[in-house]
Amino acid sequence: MESVFEIIAEPNRRAILSLLVSSQQSVGEIERQLRMPQPTVSKHLRVLREAGFVESMVDAQRRLYRLKPEPFQEVDSWLEQFRRFWSDHVDALERHLDRMDPLTPKRVTPKRATLTKRKTRRRQRGPNRERDKGETK
Amino acid sequence: MESVFEIIAEPNRRAILSLLVSSQQSVGEIERQLRMPQPTVSKHLRVLREAGFVESMVDAQRRLYRLKPEPFQEVDSWLEQFRRFWSDHVDALERHLDRMDPLTPKRVTPKRATLTKRKTRRRQRGPNRERDKGETK
DNA sequence: CGCAAATATACCTTGACACGTATATGCTCC
DNA sequence: GGAGCATATACGTGTCAAGGTATATTTGCG
Numbered sequence: 001m002e003s004v005f006e007i008i009a010e011p012n013r014r015a016i017l018s019l020l021v022s023s024q025q026s027v028g029e030i031e032r033q034l035r036m037p038q039p040t041v042s043k044h045l046r047v048l049r050e051a052g053f054v055e056s057m058v059d060a061q062r063r064l065y066r067l068k069p070e071p072f073q074e075v076d077s078w079l080e081q082f083r084r085f086w087s088d089h090v091d092a093l094e095r096h097l098d099r100m101d102p103l104t105p106k107r108v109t110p111k112r113a114t115l116t117k118r119k120t121r122r123r124q125r126g127p128n129r130e131r132d133k134g135e136t137k
Numbered sequence: 138m139e140s141v142f143e144i145i146a147e148p149n150r151r152a153i154l155s156l157l158v159s160s161q162q163s164v165g166e167i168e169r170q171l172r173m174p175q176p177t178v179s180k181h182l183r184v185l186r187e188a189g190f191v192e193s194m195v196d197a198q199r200r201l202y203r204l205k206p207e208p209f210q211e212v213d214s215w216l217e218q219f220r221r222f223w224s225d226h227v228d229a230l231e232r233h234l235d236r237m238d239p240l241t242p243k244r245v246t247p248k249r250a251t252l253t254k255r256k257t258r259r260r261q262r263g264p265n266r267e268r269d270k271g272e273t274k
Numbered sequence: 275c276g277c278a279a280a281t282a283t284a285c286c287t288t289g290a291c292a293c294g295t296a297t298a299t300g301c302t303c304c
Numbered sequence: 305g306g307a308g309c310a311t312a313t314a315c316g317t318g319t320c321a322a323g324g325t326a327t328a329t330t331t332g333c334g
Binding site: 005 | 143145146148151154158206210213218226
C-alpha cells in the first residue's frame with residue numbers, strides 16, 4: 001500500500017475524499033453521511049492519513065479530518081504524460097464512427113495545429129496504410 | 138476490477154501505459170523493455186484492454202497495443218473536484234511555509250491548532266495530555 | 275507439413291486487504 | 305472517579321487479484 005493509486009482504488013476511500021472536499025468532517029459525520037460502520041471509516045481514514053491524503057486534528061473527543069493536497073498533485077502529475085495524447089484524440093472521440101482510422105504509427109512528432117483547426121481535419125486514408133490490419137478485440 | 142482506479146493501481150500496468158505513451162508496442166517489445174515475463178504482460182494487457190485503456194491490432198503474429206484516451210479522461214474528471222482545492226492550498230502553503238512543514242510527503246505531521254479556527258467548542262490542553270498522538274502509525 | 279516464434283490462456287498458490295465483531299483508548303462532564 | 309460518547313485498534317475470515325508454470329493457439333517459414 002505504498003502508492004497513491006492503491007489508496008484511491010478503494011471506492012469507500014474515494015467517497016470519503018469527495019465528502020471532505022466541501023469541508024472538514026468528524027468521523028461520526030462521515031459515518032452517518034456515507035452510512036458505513038464506524039470502524040470501517042476509522043480504518044480508511046487511517047490509510048488516507050498515512051498516505052498523506054488527509055490530516056486530522058483533535059477537537060475534544062472528536063477528530064476532524066481535512067484534505068491535504070499533495071497526493072492529488074501526484075496523481076495529476078502522473079496523468080500529465082497522457083494529457084497531450086488524449087487531447088489530441090478528443091474529436092476523434094466525438095466522431096468515432098470513423099472506426100478504421102489507421103493509427104499514425106510514428107507520430108512522435110508533436111502536432112501543432114491540432115487543437116486549433118481540428119474541426120476540419122480529416123484523416124487521410126491514403127494508399128500508405130502501413131499494413132494495418134483489422135481492429136481490436 | 139471495475140473502476141479505472143483499480144486498473145491503474147497496479148505498478149506494472151502503469152509502467153505499460155507509460156511505455157505506450159511514446160508509441161504503440163508489441164507484447165514482445167513491452168516484455169523486453171520492462172523485463173517482465175510474457176504471460177504477465179499479456180495478462181495485464183488484457184486487463185487494460187477490457188478496461189478501455191488500450192486497444193490492440195493484429196500484425197502477423199504480433200499484436201500491437203496502443204493507448205485509448207477515455208479512461209484517462211475519467212480519472213482526470215474525478216480529479217477535477219479536488220483541483221480547486223489544491224490550487225488554493227498551494228498558495229496557502231507558500232504563505233505558511235515558515236510556520237509549519239506542510240510539504241513533508243511521507244508523514245502526516247501532527248499539528249497543533251494549525252487548522253482553521255475550530256468552529257464549535259474550543260478544547261483546551263489538559264496537563265496530562267500525551268499530545269497529538271494517533272498520527273503516523 | 276512440421277517447426278519455431280509470438281501471444282494468449284488455464285491452473286494453482288499465495289498474499290494482501292476489506293469487512294465485521296469485539297474491545298481498547300481517550301476525553302468530557304457530572 | 306465513574307458513566308458515556310467518540311474514535312481507534314485487534315483479531316479472525318473470506319475474497320480476489322497477481323505471479324509462476326505449463327500449455328494452447330495462431331501465424332510465418334523452410
